[in-house]
Amino acid sequence: xxxxxxxxxxxxxxxxxxxxxxxxxxxxxxxxxxxxxxxxxxxxxxxxxxxxxxxxxxxxxxxxxxxxxxxxxxxxxxxxxxxxxxxxxxxxxxxxxxxxxxxxxxxxxxxxxxxxxxxxxxxxxxxxxxxxxxxxxxxxxxxxxxxxxxxxxxxxxxxxxxxxxxxxxxxxxxxxxxxxxxxxxxxxxxxxxxxxxxxxxxxxxxxxxxxxxxxxxxxxxxxxxxxxxxxxxxxxxxxxxxxxxxxxxxxxxxxxxxxxxxxxxxxxxxxxxxxxxxxxx
Numbered sequence: 001x002x003x004x005x006x007x008x009x010x011x012x013x014x015x016x017x018x019x020x021x022x023x024x025x026x027x028x029x030x031x032x033x034x035x036x037x038x039x040x041x042x043x044x045x046x047x048x049x050x051x052x053x054x055x056x057x058x059x060x061x062x063x064x065x066x067x068x069x070x071x072x073x074x075x076x077x078x079x080x081x082x083x084x085x086x087x088x089x090x091x092x093x094x095x096x097x098x099x100x101x102x103x104x105x106x107x108x109x110x111x112x113x114x115x116x117x118x119x120x121x122x123x124x125x126x127x128x129x130x131x132x133x134x135x136x137x138x139x140x141x142x143x144x145x146x147x148x149x150x151x152x153x154x155x156x157x158x159x160x161x162x163x164x165x166x167x168x169x170x171x172x173x174x175x176x177x178x179x180x181x182x183x184x185x186x187x188x189x190x191x192x193x194x195x196x197x198x199x200x201x202x203x204x205x206x207x208x209x210x211x212x213x214x215x216x217x218x219x220x221x222x223x224x225x226x227x228x229x230x231x232x233x234x235x236x237x238x239x240x241x242x243x244x245x246x247x248x249x250x251x252x253x254x255x256x257x258x259x260x261x262x263x264x265x266x267x268x269x270x271x272x273x274x275x276x277x278x279x280x281x
Contacts, residue, residue: 002062002107009111014049050084058085058120066093083140085120098136148192149179150210150232151276154240163256166248171266188231201243207234211275232272
């Protein structure tokens with residue numbers, strides 16, 4: 001079986017779980033491992049695994065005689081639109097989807113390619129398909145994530161200015177800044193205020209822009225293969241009473257100059273801190 005072949009080759013199969021088909025109902029295959037009874041829930045739980053695929057992740061479609069069917073057609077459309085590489089055991093015969101010819105390969109051939117090259121095959125486009133390939137690419141959701149965060153300041157006339165850093169498992173126990181992904185149709189300042197409130201319980205006013213940059217190469221982020229764009233700003237708070245949510249395990253208020261010298265700060269946050277130290281002096 002394909003599942004067993006991939007697993008033996010060291011390829012982690014996220015979904016479906018290794019399970020036999022329990023029944024076919026209205027054209028939908030229900031597996032013995034499926035705990036839900038609502039077809040929509042089963043499908044959405046499966047599709048959520050696409051979010052966890054890195055640049056080395058892929059979907060493999062077993063389609064005997066080229067047939068993929070209605071539910072698999074739905075899965076294919078979402079996988080392609082979210083920029084997940086899709087491979088097929090045979091050329092599709094019942095669906096008008098555009099696929100790369102070199103992505104039609106047996107599971108054995110795909111495993112062999114991965115083992116020999118330590119990577120997935122790159123898509124190849126025929127000369128007479130450049131126009132259709134461009135139309136297909138224009139539909140793909142960008143593979144980038146915009147995150148906003150930055151330096152949270154607190155100071156009074158009686159104390160030296162301090163900044164807030166949090167320690168999180170996402171960065172292997174290193175310190176980082178507070179921040180997170182920008183939601184659809186959300187402005188950067190609104191997203192930063194929301195993230196500060198969610199992660200620390202603090203209400204903040206958003207100040208100057210510090211920097212915008214791609215993720216530092218080999219920074220060790222816990223989700224590899226995703227292109228992150230960081231927009232970092234200065235935020236100011238009037239309270240130091242932090243209430244952490246589940247995203248961080250520890251926090252510290254510390255003078256910025258001391259933080260750079262004494263703390264283990266993950267590479268992206270250190271980049272921001274170094275720029276911040278130049279404009280805040």
